[in-house]
Every structure is written in structure tokens, then in C-alpha cells.
Amino acid sequence: MSPWPAQLWRSRRIPLAWLLLSRQPARLAIALAGISFAGILMFMQLGFRDGLFDASVTIHRLFNADLVLMSPRSMSSISMAGFPERRLIQSLADPEVEDVTPVHWNFVLWRNPETRTTRSILALGFEPSDPLFIDSILANQAAELNQQGRVLFDERSRAEFGPVGQWFRQGRLVESEVAGQRLRVAGLVQLGPSFGADGNMITSRETFRSLLPASPHGSIELGLIRLSPGADPLQVAARLKKQLPQDVSIFTKQQFIEFEKNYWRSSTAIGFIFTLGAAMGFVVGCVIVYQILYSDVSDHLPEYATLMAMGYKLTDLLGVVAREGLLLALIGYLPAYGAGEALYALIRNSTKLPVGMELQRALVVFSMILVMCMGSALLAMRKLADADPAEIF
Amino acid sequence: MDRSRPSTIIRARQLCHSYGQGELRRQVLQSIDLTIAAGEVVLLTGPSGCGKTTLLTLIGALRTVQQGELEVLGQSLQGASRDQRRCVRQKIGMIFQGHNLLRCLTAEQNVQMGADLLPQRSYATRRGLAREWLRAVGLETELGKLPHDLSGGQKQRVAIARALAAEPRLLLADEPTAALDSRTGREVVDLLKSLARDQGCGVLMVTHDPRILDVADRLLEMEDGQLQETTVLPQAGR
Numbered sequence: 001m002s003p004w005p006a007q008l009w010r011s012r013r014i015p016l017a018w019l020l021l022s023r024q025p026a027r028l029a030i031a032l033a034g035i036s037f038a039g040i041l042m043f044m045q046l047g048f049r050d051g052l053f054d055a056s057v058t059i060h061r062l063f064n065a066d067l068v069l070m071s072p073r074s075m076s077s078i079s080m081a082g083f084p085e086r087r088l089i090q091s092l093a094d095p096e097v098e099d100v101t102p103v104h105w106n107f108v109l110w111r112n113p114e115t116r117t118t119r120s121i122l123a124l125g126f127e128p129s130d131p132l133f134i135d136s137i138l139a140n141q142a143a144e145l146n147q148q149g150r151v152l153f154d155e156r157s158r159a160e161f162g163p164v165g166q167w168f169r170q171g172r173l174v175e176s177e178v179a180g181q182r183l184r185v186a187g188l189v190q191l192g193p194s195f196g197a198d199g200n201m202i203t204s205r206e207t208f209r210s211l212l213p214a215s216p217h218g219s220i221e222l223g224l225i226r227l228s229p230g231a232d233p234l235q236v237a238a239r240l241k242k243q244l245p246q247d248v249s250i251f252t253k254q255q256f257i258e259f260e261k262n263y264w265r266s267s268t269a270i271g272f273i274f275t276l277g278a279a280m281g282f283v284v285g286c287v288i289v290y291q292i293l294y295s296d297v298s299d300h301l302p303e304y305a306t307l308m309a310m311g312y313k314l315t316d317l318l319g320v321v322a323r324e325g326l327l328l329a330l331i332g333y334l335p336a337y338g339a340g341e342a343l344y345a346l347i348r349n350s351t352k353l354p355v356g357m358e359l360q361r362a363l364v365v366f367s368m369i370l371v372m373c374m375g376s377a378l379l380a381m382r383k384l385a386d387a388d389p390a391e392i393f
Numbered sequence: 394m395d396r397s398r399p400s401t402i403i404r405a406r407q408l409c410h411s412y413g414q415g416e417l418r419r420q421v422l423q424s425i426d427l428t429i430a431a432g433e434v435v436l437l438t439g440p441s442g443c444g445k446t447t448l449l450t451l452i453g454a455l456r457t458v459q460q461g462e463l464e465v466l467g468q469s470l471q472g473a474s475r476d477q478r479r480c481v482r483q484k485i486g487m488i489f490q491g492h493n494l495l496r497c498l499t500a501e502q503n504v505q506m507g508a509d510l511l512p513q514r515s516y517a518t519r520r521g522l523a524r525e526w527l528r529a530v531g532l533e534t535e536l537g538k539l540p541h542d543l544s545g546g547q548k549q550r551v552a553i554a555r556a557l558a559a560e561p562r563l564l565l566a567d568e569p570t571a572a573l574d575s576r577t578g579r580e581v582v583d584l585l586k587s588l589a590r591d592q593g594c595g596v597l598m599v600t601h602d603p604r605i606l607d608v609a610d611r612l613l614e615m616e617d618g619q620l621q622e623t624t625v626l627p628q629a630g631r
Contacts, residue, residue: 010515014502016495023497023539306493309455310559311483311510389482390455392489393446393567 017323020296031292032332035369038285039336042278042365044343049274051347051355056195056264057257058354059122064134065101066233067091067240068256069223072249076263077122078196080105082219087248091223091240096231101130104208105221110199111177112162119160122197123151123178125208131226132202141187145204150186151178156352157199164188179211193352195264223248278368285372289328293380297321301387309389318381325377329370336369337362401464402563402595403429403452408461410447421447423618425461431562434586434596436606439615445599446567448615452597453485453565454478466562483510486556486594488566488585492548494540500527500551501536507558526554530584546577553585557592564589566598575604582608 021028056077069088073081088100104125109118126132128142144150153174155165165188167174174185183203191200209215227236233252240250251259265271297304304317337357344355410422421444429435439445450456451463451470455478458471468481486507494503505523508514514522527533530550540548549569556564569585570578582598582605589596598609606612612623 010517012516013509014498014505016498016506019497019502300496302493303495306489306495307506308479309453309482309487310507310555311479311485313479390450392493393450393453393455393487 017320017327020300020320021324021327024296027292027296031289031328032335034288034292035285035328035332035373036335036339038281038288038372039333039365039369040339040343041281041284042368043336043340043361045274045277045281046361046364047340047344047347047355048353049271049278050358050361051353052195052270052274053261053264054355055193055353057260058192058194059124059197059200060253060257060260062133062135062137062191063224063253063256064131064226065224065253065256066227066231067097067225067237068251068253069225069248070251070256071221072247074221074249076196076267077105077194077260078107080221082216082221083223083248085218085220085223087244088220088223088225090244091225094236094240094243096227096236098226098228099130100226101126101132101224102205102220103132103222103224104205104212104215106208106212106215107197108179108211110161110201112160113164113167113174113176114162117160119198121157121161121178121199121201122194123208123211124200124202125205126202128204132224137189137191138202139187139189141189144186145202145207147186148204148207148210149181149183150203150207151183152187152189152202153185154191154193154200154202155188156190156192157201158193158352161199181211183207192354282368282372285369286376289325289373290376290379292328293321293324293376294383296324297380297383301383302392304384304387305389305392308387309392314384317384317387321377321381321384322374325373325380326370329366329373332373333366333369336365340365400431401428402431402466403427403597404462404464405452406462408448408451408458408463410444410451410456410459421618422451425618425620427613427620429595429597431595432590432593434589434608434610435598435613436609436611437597437599437613437615438601438606441601443615444618445615449565449567449597449599452563453487454481483559484562486559486561486564488549488552488556488564488569490568490571492540492545492552492572494548494551494555496540499537499539500532500543500547503540503551504554504558507555510559522558523554526558527551529557529588530554544577545572546574546581549573549577549581550584553581553588557588557594560592562594564594564596564598566596566600568600568602569598570600570602570605578602579604 071081071083085102088102091097092100106123107120108123110121111118128145141152153164164174164185168185168188175182193199227233237250237252307317341357344357347353347355405425405427408422408425411418411420413419437445451458452465454470463470465481466484468477501523504526505519508519508522527536530553532547532550535543535547570582573581586608614621614623
């Protein structure tokens with residue numbers, strides 16, 4: 001007895017499903033166009049949705065922190081409340097806390113140096129000697145901030161803030177009015193706009209306080225905590241939660257990111273809107289595939305009846321329709337995937353949203369297409385019941 | 394008549410069939426008694442609407458038997474399950490008035506659809522069978538053509554090859570020459586008969602075509618749902 005794959009290959013039959021599809025190129029093209037369209041729509045909507053959620057945490061991801069302290073009144077990055085800086089200092093008492101960075105976080109008005117219009121920008125204030133971001137995003141430029149009235153401007157901010165990056169690279173002196181004060185751009189960083197903030201700037205705590213003189217002294221919006229190597233952030237977080245008063249909440253970095261995403265997910269209609277958009281694509285795809293398979297079965301009904309008269313089982317014929325659905329899903333997914341990649345590149349370029357082809361989304365869209373095609377095939381199979389071999393003589 | 398194969402492949406006793414219910418009930422077959430032995434070529438004629446096709450579909454296990462006894466290839470069909478009927482159909486080759494070929498398959502693939510019903514044979518063997526049968530019907534040069542590109546006679550010959558490729562023990566044909574001109578019709582019927590002979594396969598053919606009556610071993614005439622054996626056989630073709 002030969003092994004089963006060889007046995008299976010030996011006992012294979014004419015690939016009827018494939019021939020039915022491939023010998024009717026016009027119908028196949030319409031089916032594939034429909035499936036690809038549905039796939040592209042799903043990729044687009046889900047991509048936007050995930051992109052927007054991801055975009056809401058562009059900065060959150062960059063912080064160099066194991067644990068994050070926030071005020072319990074802070075609901076999201078666009079409504080950060082202050083908490084006593086003392087809490088952050090208190091956390092240093094924990095043996096596994098290595099060091100901390102207090103961070104100011106607020107929105108201020110930035111005047112476009114070219115057009116003189118103002119727009120709200122996210123300002124972060126920190127002690128230039130403290131670590132703030134992972135990697136070398138600040139690239140030794142932090143020292144520039146030691147001088148009062150200097151900022152690092154996020155080059156990836158939206159164009160409405162003015163051609164700051166371009167001017168700075170040309171060697172020009174770039175100055176802008178921020179919250180009524182003249183500030184000089186001392187360097188460029190690459191962070192990226194997020195959902196709540198169209199642009200970002202980083203400055204020293206001293207400069208920050210001068211921009212917002214009304215904010216209470218000794219109050220910060222964010223406390224970054226770094227732990228000694230090997231420490232378990234969850235354990236330390238639990239310990240700190242017991243030791244620190246109720247006027248501060250403690251997150252691990254991941255929880256901090258999820259907290260922000262969750263805000264946008266639950267308190268805005270974004271998730272619903274884009275999921276609905278993806279569902280529309282799914283429904284449109286279902287209708288098209290069902291139409292194609294149904295008319296394919298109807299057109300070939302006498303042939304199916306002939307096969308039944310010859311002694312083929314009904315399940316053989318159902319299998320043909322099922323395989324047609326499977327083939328359509330497989331072939332239709334490829335152009336959808338390609339178009340999805342192209343679309344994401346387009347979105348990245350035009351909106352600067354961090355949208356990419358993620359494996360999980362690629363699999364979700366594939367399963368949706370598979371369900372779409374197999375479901376349609378299942379419905380189209382009912383038509384096979386009309387194939388009456390007694391009627392063909 | 395070939396007497397070396399005495400075994401009976403079709404036996405019908407008091408077979409009745411009717412369509413419709415109640416007032417509209419119309420009896421199309423009345424007490425049919427019929428026996429066909431293996432290797433016999435039997436022609437069935439009669440005016441249209443007399444029940445020939447109904448008889449053919451009953452014998453072909455395509456309809457359920459309502460009343461009477463019917464045994465085809467050793468399986469009694471009264472009260473037979475769907476699957477039992479399908480198994481009988483596998484052993485019956487059917488040739489239709491229209492060729493009923495699968496439009497999206499080539500001649501060779503159409504014939505292999507017949508051979509694919511044979512269990513325990515490798516793909517290569519079944520493909521070989523398909524080619525052999527196409528050669529036997531004289532179409533070895535048209536293997537890769539779609540039905541669309543074949544003439545009516547060629548299509549009908551492909552249909553014969555397809556029916557025979559499943560190695561049937563009984564061939565049922567419903568006016569196989571209806572769509573063909575007289576010369577092609579003659580060729581097709583002669584081919585059908587000689588190939589069925591070689592296989593020891595019984596043939597029951599419904600026809601209106603008086604020019605092919607001479608291929609029959611026996612001639613049956615049906616009128617108003619009743620069967621009569623015509624004793625005088627035209628012997629010209631033999």
C-alpha cells in the first residue's frame with residue numbers, strides 16, 4: 001500500500017470545479033473582481049481602524065518606561081490631569097525601581113511660522129538630563145533644551161504647523177510663537193502625529209512651565225519608572241499600588257498603551273464605523289459570490305443532472321460547488337492582499353498613519369473571504385436539489 | 394441472438410406507472426412485462442407520449458417504482474433506497490437525445506468523467522481508458538476539443554464513449570440519432586451496437602428512426618402504455 005498522499009493522487013478525479021471556473025473566464029473575472037473588491041474594502045476599513053488606534057499611541061510606545069504613573073482623573077492623552085510629583089519620588093523607595101522621569105504633558109497653541117495661523121500641538125516637558133524615549137530618538141539633542149526657550153520639533157507633525165523641518169534643515173533660524181512666547185527650534189525629532197495630537201514638540205520642564213504658568217507647582221501629568229533588570233513590572237506595580245495613596249494610578253507600559261487605545265475604542269464611534277464598513281464589504285462580497293455561484297449552478301443544472309444519472313453521488317456534486325467556493329476564496333484573496341499592501345502604502349504616505357499589513361489582519365480578512373465564499377457556495381448548493389436526473393431524458 | 398449469455402439483466406413484471414394525483418392522475422405504463430438478456434440489443438418504438446421515456450427512466454433507476462416489480466442488474470428497484478438506485482445507475486450507461494456533455498470539459502475529460510466512476514483505478518489508468526474509448530469511437534484526434542468545437546455526430550460519439558468508459562452492463566439510449574443526419578445517425582448506431590457487443594453489454598434503445606430498426610435483436614412497440622413484441626425483425630443490418 002502506498003502512503004496516503006500518493007494514494008490520494010492516484011485516486012484523484014477530473015478537477016471539475018477548477019475547469020468550471022477556468023473555462024468561463026468572464027464569469028471568473030467578475031467573481032474575482034467582486035471578491036477582491038470586498039477584500040480591499042475590508043483591508044481598508046480594518047486598516048484604518050487599527051491604524052487609528054495604533055496612531056493614538058505613537059508616543060506612548062516610544063517612552064522609555066517599565067511602569068507609568070498617571071492621575072486617576074486622566075482619561076486619555078487629550079485630557080491629562082496632574083498628580084503630585086511626590087508620588088513618583090516615593091516610588092523610588094521600592095528596591096526594584098531604578099530611576100524615574102517626571103513628564104509634563106499638555107496642549108498648547110503653536111503659531112505656524114509661515115502662515116501665522118495657530119494650531120494645538122502636544123507639548124512634552126522633561127528634565128533634559130533624564131531619559132525620555134527608547135532608542136536614540138532624541139539623538140543627543142536633549143542638551144540643547146538646557147537653554148530656556150528651546151524646543152525639539154516633531155518633523156512628522158502635520159504640514160499645518162509649517163515647514164519647520166524643511167527650514168531647519170536649510171540652516172534657517174526657525175522661531176515660533178507658542179502660547180504667547182517666542183520659542184526657537186533647536187532640533188528635529190521623528191515621532192509622528194497621533195489621534196489626539198496633530199503634532200508634537202518637546203521641551204524642558206523649565207520652558208514648559210513658562211508656557212503654562214497657571215499649572216500648579218509640583219504637579220506632573222506622567223511619571224515614567226524604570227525597573228532594575230529582571231524585575232517583574234506586574235509585581236512591582238502591585239506593590240506600588242499598595243504603598244502609594246489613591247491619588248495616582250499605576251500602569252505597566254503595555255497597560256498604558258491599551259488604556260489609551262481603549263479610550264478611543266470605547267468612547268468614540270471609530271471602531272463601530274470602520275467595523276461596519278468592513279461588514280459592508282463582506283456583505284457586498286457575499287452577494288456577488290452567491291450570484292456567481294448560483295448562476296453557475298443554474299447554468300450547469302442539466303450537466304449536474306447528467307452526472308447524477310451517471311451514478312455520481314449528490315455529495316460529489318456538492319463537493320464541486322464547495323471546491324469552486326474554496327478556489328474563488330484562494331484566488332480572490334491574492335489580488336485583495338496585493339491591493340491592500342498598495343493601499344496601506346498610500347495611506348501611510350498621505351495621512352502619516354502607521355498602517356501596515358499585519359499578519360493578524362491578513363488572516364482575519366482571509367477568513368472573512370473564506371466564510372464569504374463557502375457560505376455562498378453553501379447557499380448555491382440548495383439549487384442543486386433541483387437537478388433531477390429523471391428530467392433529462 | 395447471442396445465446397451464450399443467458400443471464401437476465403432486466404426483468405419487469407406488471408410494472409405500472411402514473412403521473413399526477415386524484416382527478417389529474419394519468420396512467421402512462423400499464424402492466425409492462427419485459428425481459429432483456431445480457432448482450433441483447435432491443436429497440437423500443439412507439440408514438441410520442443406513449444410512455445417509452447418513462448419506462449427508460451424507471452429502468453435507469455432515475456425514478457422510484459410505483460407499482461409492480463422491476464429488477465435491473467440483479468437489484469430489485471421497487472422500494473430501493475436513493476443510494477441503491479445510484480449504485481445501479483453506476484452500472485448503466487446512458488446516452489441522451491441531446492449529448493449532455495459537460496461544456497467545460499474536453500472530449501477526453503468528458504469520457505474520463507465516465508471512467509472516474511470506476512473504483513480502485515489510478516488516474517493514469519482511467520485517463521488511458523478514456524483515450525482508448527475515444528479511439529474506439531474514432532475520435533483519437535479530437536481529444537483536446539471542447540464539445541463546442543465538435544460536430545453533432547462527434548458529440549454523440551463522445552457521449553457513447555463516456556457511457557461505455559464506466560464499463561456498464563446495460564446501455565440505455567433515448568433517441569441517440571434524433572439530432573443527427575441519416576448517415577451520421579447510422580454510423581453512430583452501428584458503432585454503438587458493435588461496441589456494446591464487444592462488452593457483452595445489453596442495449597435498450599428508444600427510437601423513432603425507422604432507418605436504424607435493423608440493428609435490433611428484438612423490436613418492441615409501445616402503444617398507450619402497453620408493450621408488444623414485434624415478431625418480424627428486419628435483418629438487413631446483420
